[in-house]
Amino acid sequence: MHRVVIFGNSGSGKSTLAMARSASLGCPLLDLDTIAWEAGAETPTRRSPEASRSAIHDFVHSAESWVIEGCYADLLELAxxxxxxxxxxxxxxxxxxxxxxxxxxEPHKYASPAAQDANLAMLIAWIRDYEQRVDEFSYTAHRRLFDGFQRRKRELQSNARQTG
Structure with a gap:
């Protein structure tokens, strides 16, 4: 049984590592973006906490092994x-x-490559603020999750060795 949670800043390589781990383990993968936001909303809208909690509960009980990736400390705490x-x-x-x-x-996030590119400046500003923010997407929240976990854990400070 392998139940792996991968988290970090936007652009840290979460999706790449999660896809590789999921493939190597032959298990399902949950990208928290898919349950954190309302699908098809005109403007980005967070799903209700109850809907996200229910989706995580269903996922973690759906298979013996799985991989979850995301940056949402509030949702990661549930997994x-x-x-x-x-x-x-x-x-x-x-x-x-x-x-x-x-x-x-990323077609599951953006309607077109142009829409994704239009969001790049905002995303870069978001990434730069990672260590200063104190919200559920912050370095502080991720460090707290990591430090509090008492089982197998790894902190990778390079993308050089992101394989299964």
Whole structure:
């Protein structure tokens, strides 16, 4: 049984590592973006806490092994008690910004590559503020999750070795 939770700043490589781990383990993957936001909303709108909690509950009980990735500490807190391992991706702001600039189109988040590109300046500003913020998306929240976990955990400060 492998239940892996991967988290970190936007652009840290969460999706890349999560897809590789999910493939190597042959298990389902949950990207928290897919349950944190209302699908098809004109403007980004967070789903109700109850809907997100229910989706996480259903996912963690749906399979013996799984991988969850995201940056939402409030949602990660619901999954972590079920995890056998956590991975905190913390490669630094410069790497996260470069990754954001190079990321391929994410059709589950944006209607078109142009829409994604139009959001890039805001995303880079968001990434830069990671260590100063104190919300559920912040370094402080992620550090608290990592430090409090008592089972297998890894903090990766480089994207160089992000494989299964």
């Amino acid at each position: 972590i008690p079920h995890a056998t391992e956590i991975v905190f991706l913390n490669p630094g702001t410069k790497t996260c910004i470069e990754n954001a600039r190079q990321r391929p189109w």
